[in-house]
Amino acid sequence: MNPSLPTYEDVVQASQRLEGIAHRTPVTTSSSLDARLGALVFFKCENFQRIGAFKFRGGYNALASLDSEQRKAGVVAFSSGNHAQAVALAARMLDIKATIVMPHDAPAAKKAATRGYGAQVVEYDRYKQNREEIAHGLVQAQGLTLIPPFNHPDVIAGQGTAVKELLEETGGLDMLFVPLGGGGLLSGSLLAAHAISPDCAVYGVEPEAGNDGWKSFHKGEIVGIDTPVSIADGALTQALGSLTFPIIRQHAHDIVTVSDQQLVQAMRFFAERMKMVVEPTGCLGAAAALSEIVPVKGKRIGVLLSGGNVDLAAYSAYLTAA
Amino acid sequence: MNPSLPTYEDVVQASQRLEGIAHRTPVTTSSSLDARLGALVFFKCENFQRIGAFKFRGGYNALASLDSEQRKAGVVAFSSGNHAQAVALAARMLDIKATIVMPHDAPAAKKAATRGYGAQVVEYDRYKQNREEIAHGLVQAQGLTLIPPFNHPDVIAGQGTAVKELLEETGGLDMLFVPLGGGGLLSGSLLAAHAISPDCAVYGVEPEAGNDGWKSFHKGEIVGIDTPVSIADGALTQALGSLTFPIIRQHAHDIVTVSDQQLVQAMRFFAERMKMVVEPTGCLGAAAALSEIVPVKGKRIGVLLSGGNVDLAAYSAYLTAA
Numbered sequence: 001m002n003p004s005l006p007t008y009e010d011v012v013q014a015s016q017r018l019e020g021i022a023h024r025t026p027v028t029t030s031s032s033l034d035a036r037l038g039a040l041v042f043f044k045c046e047n048f049q050r051i052g053a054f055k056f057r058g059g060y061n062a063l064a065s066l067d068s069e070q071r072k073a074g075v076v077a078f079s080s081g082n083h084a085q086a087v088a089l090a091a092r093m094l095d096i097k098a099t100i101v102m103p104h105d106a107p108a109a110k111k112a113a114t115r116g117y118g119a120q121v122v123e124y125d126r127y128k129q130n131r132e133e134i135a136h137g138l139v140q141a142q143g144l145t146l147i148p149p150f151n152h153p154d155v156i157a158g159q160g161t162a163v164k165e166l167l168e169e170t171g172g173l174d175m176l177f178v179p180l181g182g183g184g185l186l187s188g189s190l191l192a193a194h195a196i197s198p199d200c201a202v203y204g205v206e207p208e209a210g211n212d213g214w215k216s217f218h219k220g221e222i223v224g225i226d227t228p229v230s231i232a233d234g235a236l237t238q239a240l241g242s243l244t245f246p247i248i249r250q251h252a253h254d255i256v257t258v259s260d261q262q263l264v265q266a267m268r269f270f271a272e273r274m275k276m277v278v279e280p281t282g283c284l285g286a287a288a289a290l291s292e293i294v295p296v297k298g299k300r301i302g303v304l305l306s307g308g309n310v311d312l313a314a315y316s317a318y319l320t321a322a
Numbered sequence: 323m324n325p326s327l328p329t330y331e332d333v334v335q336a337s338q339r340l341e342g343i344a345h346r347t348p349v350t351t352s353s354s355l356d357a358r359l360g361a362l363v364f365f366k367c368e369n370f371q372r373i374g375a376f377k378f379r380g381g382y383n384a385l386a387s388l389d390s391e392q393r394k395a396g397v398v399a400f401s402s403g404n405h406a407q408a409v410a411l412a413a414r415m416l417d418i419k420a421t422i423v424m425p426h427d428a429p430a431a432k433k434a435a436t437r438g439y440g441a442q443v444v445e446y447d448r449y450k451q452n453r454e455e456i457a458h459g460l461v462q463a464q465g466l467t468l469i470p471p472f473n474h475p476d477v478i479a480g481q482g483t484a485v486k487e488l489l490e491e492t493g494g495l496d497m498l499f500v501p502l503g504g505g506g507l508l509s510g511s512l513l514a515a516h517a518i519s520p521d522c523a524v525y526g527v528e529p530e531a532g533n534d535g536w537k538s539f540h541k542g543e544i545v546g547i548d549t550p551v552s553i554a555d556g557a558l559t560q561a562l563g564s565l566t567f568p569i570i571r572q573h574a575h576d577i578v579t580v581s582d583q584q585l586v587q588a589m590r591f592f593a594e595r596m597k598m599v600v601e602p603t604g605c606l607g608a609a610a611a612l613s614e615i616v617p618v619k620g621k622r623i624g625v626l627l628s629g630g631n632v633d634l635a636a637y638s639a640y641l642t643a644a
């Protein structure tokens with residue numbers, strides 16, 4: 001195995017670092033949903049995590065792992081949203097200076113929240129500029145440490161702590177549905193699930209328009225696509241990472257896709273029946289289960305709800321669109 | 323003291339009856355809100371209760387207290403919404419036939435949910451007909467037992483279990499804000515708070531347009547008003563009850579009111595910052611705290627979020643209205 005790949009032991013260490021720092025988020029259920037599906041579904045509610053998304057886990061774990069010189073120089077991150085807030089908040093908690101490179105069309109609420117956590121925001125045009133180049137420029141000019149959104153061992157290990165908590169609470173599961181963008185959450189979840197509940201079939205769930213993960217998984221190599229268009233704004237990545245792909249390839253049961261309409265139906269289910277706000281990307285795993293993309297009857301099923309950060313105007317439109 | 327008034331001992335017994343039946347709902351906090359108010363605020367989330375509201379507690383407790391003959395004949399309830407679903411679900415769980423008298427302009431989601439729980443729904447015009455007369459007619463014709471929405475010792479005792487749970491989790495509080503309609507939740511909460519945290523100042527919170535509780539509390543006798551117009555559709559009662567008023571008069575610190583606009587601001591806060599759907603009536607207590615209707619700085623504050631049942635179309639409009 002590639003020696004730079006994170007392992008379950010790294011997830012356990014991340015879990016210890018996050019103890020009392022990240023919220024141990026609740027696991028919720030719906031008896032009406034269970035009756036409809038003939039299954040038992042457990043939702044791990046990372047929409048209730050600090051900054052409203054699981055990303056805090058990986059961001060904090062990466063920053064807490066820096067040495068004193070790196071902390072003094074500061075960090076830089078590029079992100080379409082939740083990773084930005086995660087690094088910004090973790091940096092403030094650890095007294096580290098943070099610079100965040102964000103697309104200028106990221107949700108206003110996410111940009112405002114990132115600045116609210118005390119980070120400096122550098123905006124770019126996602127259709128014309130390369131965010132990685134901008135971030136690397138800041139690394140070279142100012143000596144900052146880059147905290148990538150998913151392709152980093154400490155980030156992956158941190159994200160895996162959510163599923164570790166879920167499985168400790170539910171015991172073994174038959175299936176687990178996890179949102180898939182760049183693969184940080186999915187690969188971390190796979191490390192945890194493989195160690196704790198090895199018979200659990202773990203599915204990565206992508207938006208239909210952004211099915212690079214499905215292509216890569218079935219081709220056996222990383223396949224890149226153009227920037228996809230979907231309401232799942234946290235899963236608009238063009239390719240899996242060099243660290244996330246091999247873990248996904250090795251341990252995932254399959255990758256499946258859901259439509260934007262299925263994401264909207266899931267959002268409405270959460271608002272109407274479970275009184276929770278879940279963002280479109282956060283509904284990826286849930287939409288696969290609710291729409292029975294794969295047969296779920298008779299199964300004990302985990303679903304990772306990855307976040308709840310959505311502009312209220314956009315959210316209202318999703319709740320009422322025909 | 324009036325011998326028919328419920329006591330804290332009745333709340334304790336209700337709590338035992340509801341053990342493993344009602345959800346022990348989570349208590350949530352917001353560090354950004356606490357920073358803004360300079361206070362510690364604990365939200366008791368009855369929007370996550372069965373049927374989406376605290377009403378399940380009182381409804382189930384009342385039905386579970388019936389004798390076998392009453393259970394055989396069935397029950398009838400009149401309700402503008404959540405009490406209807408509460409009695410319907412409790413009846414199904416206890417294998418009792420339920421008839422619910424509901425206003426024809428009650429939220430469609432609430433009527434559908436009530437029927438979904440297997441109850442028979444009898445509709446009436448709230449501006450022309452008297453729901454109590456209709457219900458009493460069914461009592462006489464069919465031998466049903468009436469389960470009133472708030473003015474009943476077992477209902478009051480059941481509602482008090484939410485604040486009992488809250489105080490067991492938080493320890494003593496300085497202040498507690500509770501939504502006030504007919505006073506079932508407030509009077510039950512007062513029994514629990516007075517016994518567990520006797521120095522806690524408990525406030526009932528009404529919509530501005532429906533301030534009969536404030537009038538009654540300060541006049542020292544029950545004052546009736548015309549059916550008020552407010553988005554808080556669960557607090558449109560015209561008068562406190564003969565059982566709820568004396569408990570409120572004896573133990574409440576004060577009654578305060580909030581505007582519909584303050585309710586909307588609270589709803590947006592819960593959606594945007596806490597990822598929770600809370601219905602307008604459910605925001606009454608929160609709106610008082612968030613809008614600092616009384617000084618809250620430096621205090622440990624409990625807030626009862628009473629429910630989360632709101633039509634998605636109406637909810638969307640609240641989230642986006644200017």
